Amino acid sequence: MDLAALIYCVTAEFPKSEIYGLTSQMRRAAVSIPSNIAEGSVRGTRKDFKQFVAIARGSNSELQTQLQLAKRLEFGHAAQVAEAEELTNVVGQMLSGLSKYLATPRTVGGVKVMS
Numbered sequence: 001m002d003l004a005a006l007i008y009c010v011t012a013e014f015p016k017s018e019i020y021g022l023t024s025q026m027r028r029a030a031v032s033i034p035s036n037i038a039e040g041s042v043r044g045t046r047k048d049f050k051q052f053v054a055i056a057r058g059s060n061s062e063l064q065t066q067l068q069l070a071k072r073l074e075f076g077h078a079a080q081v082a083e084a085e086e087l088t089n090v091v092g093q094m095l096s097g098l099s100k101y102l103a104t105p106r107t108v109g110g111v112k113v114m115s
Contacts, residue, residue, distance in 0.1 A: 001034050002087065003030055003033065003034075003063075003084070003087045003088065003091055004027075004030040004031050004033065004034060006030075006080070006083065006084050006087060007026050007027060007029075007030035007063070007084060008027060008030075009080060010026075010070070010076045010077070010080045010081060010084050011023040011026050011027060011076065013075070013076045013077055013080070014070070014075045014076055015075065018075065022066060022069065022070060022073075022075065025062075025066055026063060026066045026067070026070070029059045029060075029062045029063040029066065030059075030063055032055070032056065032059035033056045033059045033060055033063070033091065033095075034056075036052045036053070036055045036056040036059065037052065037053065037056050037098075039052055040052025040053055040055075040056075046102045046106075049102055050099060050102040050103060053095055053098050053099045053102060054099065056095055057092065057095045057096070057099065060088055060091050060092050060095060061092070063088055064085070064088045064089075064092070067081060067084055067085050067088065068085075071085075
């Protein structure tokens with residue numbers, strides 16, 4: 001959620017001509033990350049949750065690429081863009097850890113369960 005909020009601040013400084021371009025793409029990717037985690041967490045199975053985490057990881061990767069482009073084009077405040085880049089790295093690590101955790105079978109009463 002912090003990353004999505006930061007991206008809204010970063011993109012608020014982009015040229016108005018980018019409102020339907022990079023601004024929109026970055027905002028959608030940023031919002032997609034926590035949205036997919038939320039949706040996956042209530043799906044009921046670890047397999048489903050892991051799939052939604054994979055989608056969130058993809059959105060995070062998209063956002064990292066878009067931040068690189070914004071930096072090259074010198075859109076936004078450099079310090080905010082750098083902060084967002086760092087936060088995407090942290091979020092990426094968290095999502096990788098969650099994905100690995102969800103891929104590990106859990107034990108219930110001594111029996112491995114993959115639900």
